[in-house]
Amino acid sequence: MLFDLKPKKRKIDLFDRKEELEGVMEAFKKFPIILITGLRRVGKSSLIRVSIAESKYSSISLDGRLLFMNSGGNIRKMHLVNQIEKELANFSKSEKLRKSLKTLKGISINGNSVSLDWKEIDILSLLERIENFAEKNRSYVILFFDEAQYFKHYGSRGGKDLLALFSYVYDNFERIRIVLTGSEVGLLHDFLSADDYNSPLYGRVLKEVQLQPFSKELSILFLKRGFEELKIKVDFDLEKAVDILGGLPGYLVQFGIRYSEKRNFDAAMDETLKTITGMIKGELEELSGKSRRYVKALKYIASGADTWSKIKNIFAINGDIISDSRLFEILTNLEKMCWVKKEKGEKVIYTVVDPMVRHVVLSKY
Ligand SMILES: Nc1ncnc2c1ncn2[C@@H]1O[C@H](COP(=O)(O)OP(=O)(O)OP(=O)(O)O)[C@@H](O)[C@H]1O
Ligand SMILES: [Mg+2]
Incomplete structure (x- = not known):
């Protein structure tokens, strides 16, 4: 049914997106890491869920936003392993998988149920077993990180441990595919920073599928x-x-x-x-928690201050003398989080991307 609030899982419930669906299913076979980017509520989760269902691959889903909230803002191995354990239940009916996992330290198998001891288990070794399982099945296993930019809050090194894991999977595994979605597209790219040689992912090719709103x-x-x-x-x-x-x-x-x-x-x-x-x-409250100026800037842009100098002026009129470097940071970040779009013509023009956000900041916020 089209009018259903949950992300779609079945192809017949997914409207349009034919090309994107084919694109993702092709990408599963070719690319170790795939990004699905687009605004909030554009249909990223739906696209990936339908792609996984259509290709009949097993998957492990980890929701960055949820883990971030549930962990109080500091995602640790314990949280990750707990979620992996729940997800393993989806395909632990497979005799082959249970066989591959049986002898791994930190894992206990009882009938169909698999439980993990987060202190004991080594995530990389677990993935190795999963790779073997997928290899034997001549299939793929999809590791799906929804709202992946939140995983920069994993561990104590800004998520680098996870990026190192991604790069290991990229280099060594043929049958595990990492799929990352992000609605704060710029932040996701910052987190992965595949073009920064300090990043564990440096030099890896990341396949990106961008989802646009419907015409x-x-x-x-x-x-x-x-x-x-x-x-x-x-x-x-x-x-x-x-x-x-x-x-x-x-x-x-x-x-x-x-x-x-x-x-x-x-x-x-x-x-x-x-x-x-x-x-x-x-969402604006979450944004305001990062800096109140983000929401102010959004409001000013929505009300028609669409150039750098107009935005700077309106901050000043409201008693906030903002430095150029700070304003640059605010606008760049708003753009990275996809709240604001920058169009370069004769002048650089800023607009609020989502008409509903425009409506909210102008009316009630
Ligand atoms: N192509 C589509 N056909 C039918 N319904 C869709 C389609 N894309 C999205 N939807 C519906 O729109 C809503 C938002 O979709 P979804 O949760 O997949 O988007 P999202 O980009 O993952 O959003 P979020 O950023 O909030 O995680 C859901 O109700 C979903 O069922
Ligand atoms: Mg989603």
């Missing part, structure tokens, strides 16, 4: 298909909804569900905007 036409078609699927006749022009919401499937799904419940455009849109505002407010 206006596709967004309209997405809503049309979603309502058709539910056999709901709509009494408004779909374009009107898309003009407000933009092309992020996450927003379109929210609206689809609300309209199905209310059968009234204004009431449904009102509820949708409230929900979206709630989601974005949470």
Whole structure:
């Protein structure tokens, strides 16, 4: 069903994205490390889940944002191993896997269940066994790190231990594929820093699949298909909804569900905007925790201060004399986190990427 809030898992529930799906499935066979990048709610998790399901590979998923939250901001081996243990349950029914893992230190196998002792287990040795298992099956195992930029909070060296593991997998394993998603695209690239010779990943080729929001036409078609699927006749022009919401499937799904419940455009849109505002407010709070100036800058840009000097001025008018280097840092980071887009023409113009974020910072925040 298209109007479902959870990331899609089945191909028939995934609208469009044919090329991207083929791209990812091809990439599984060719590239040890694959990045899926795009704005929040654009459909990264859906794309990767459907790709894994379609290719019928086993997978281990680790959600960076969740691990970051649950670990109080400092992800350690214990958290990683606990999550791996849960994920192993997905394919521990396989006799072959249990056989490959049986003799590994730190692992105990009881019937179908596999438990790991985080102090004892060596993650690299575990991956070696998984590689052997995949090799024997002539298959691949996907190690999926969702919102991977959060893994820079792994261990005490800014995530470098994990990057070292990635580079070992890259160099030595043929059957384990590492898939990383990131909505803060610049931060993800900073974390991996494959072009920095101090990074363990230096020189490795990372295949990137970028997901864009749907075009206006596709967004309209997405809503049309979603309502058709539910056999709901709509009494408004779909374009009107898309003009407000933009092309992020996450927003379109929210609206689809609300309209199905209310059968009234204004009431449904009102509820949708409230929900979206709630989601974005949470994200803005997280951003504000890094620096209050990020949210201020977003607000100023949304209100029309679209050049460097206008932004600097409006900070000053509001009593905050900001240095050039600090403003540079704020705008560069906002761009890396994909809140803001910089267009280079005669002048450099800044815009807020997501129309809903624009709406929220201008109205209530
Ligand atoms: N191609 C698609 N077809 C149908 N539904 C989609 C598609 N892409 C995304 N969705 C829906 O949009 C919502 C957001 O998708 P998803 O969680 O996959 O995005 P995401 O980019 O991983 O988001 P986040 O940044 O919040 O993790 C979900 O409700 C999902 O079902
Ligand atoms: Mg996701």
